[in-house]
Amino acid sequence: MFSAVEIAAAFGGGILGAAIGALPAFIMAGVLVLANMTDLAFGPYFGPHIAFAGGVAATAFAGKRGLEAGNNILMPLAKFNDGYILLVGGIFGAAGLVVQKLLAGMGTPTDTVALTVALSGIIARLVFGNGKLFGGYAMPDSRTVVFLIVLGLGVGLISGYASLVTKNAVIGFGVAATTLIFLQFMGVGPVTHHLALPAALAAMATGSIWAGGLFGVLGALLGDFFGKTMNSGDTHVDPPALTIALLTLIVTLFMS
Incomplete structure (x- = not known):
């Protein structure tokens, strides 16, 4: 279903996503889609469940350490010169590949990349954030x-x-x-x-x-x-x- 090489590549993708920032990594996925390079856009390089999710988790970790707002996904985390932050991105990137492949292999009837991104963000909230998942909803005007x-x-x-x-x-x-x-x-x-x-x-x-x-x-x-x-x-x-x-x-x- 997935190989050690793919997991290693996703680990690298998660580190890169953390280094350049979650949103910039996601923008790169869009650019690659338009360039008809979907294997890179949705694979270990810039797959949202890998690079974006890795960046989101690394940002949450940086927030836990008081270095940055834990939800500032626009920020390239290379600014902190901190390898541990990047490692968090790599771990979540590798995990994202594994989870997405498992969900797809089970025949989950939805977009398994998007579902993995959502699950990864929830886990990062529980591990590095305040653990609060739901808030009140106010109808828009x-x-x-x-x-x-x-x-x-x-x-x-x-x-x-x-x-x-x-x-x-x-x-x-x-x-x-x-x-x-x-x-x-x-x-x-x-x-x-x-x-x-x-x-x-x-x-x-x-x-x-x-x-x-x-x-x-x-x-x-x-x-x-x-x-x-x-x-x-x-x-x-x-x-x-x-x-x-x-x-x-x-x-x-x-x-x-």
Whole structure:
């Protein structure tokens, strides 16, 4: 199912993800998707369950040591010149590969990469954070609801269209992940990969761009829910990963 070489490579990927930062590592996955290098984008090099998850865990560890906010996934952790922080990234990177392969081997009916990212973040919260997983949910105001619906609809329609035209379910995900460069360097920008990927999968399952629009809206609303309930703690548990895992499960069970 997996080899010692793959585990070693994922260990290296987790270290790299910690060194350059979780979000930069995820952006690189998007770039590689657009370059049609999906083996690197979802494998030991920059697979989100490896490099991003490793970076998230290493950031949580840095937070536990009082060096950085435990949820600042934009920060390249090489700044601390601390090998132990990078080792945490490597351990979680290797574990991410193992867990994802096990989930896929069991036939888990969802996106096992996204599910592994979510599980890894939860474990990092329990090990390095305050252990608080759930917080209260406050309904967004009407202005925010309208924004989420319009954004979800737009991203869902265009991602669904792109997937139908190219026959590539991850092209919209690649675009969305790459555009996070605006968030990284400008401090503001929409997070839309949890809209784009479920929308593409729904559109391809049904052959309808309108299904893509619907799942884009669902992704936006669910992402807001998970963001407010799961990120009340002091480390990062990834709302998009939770959203993708849930919506992919729905597509797989009821639409495929």
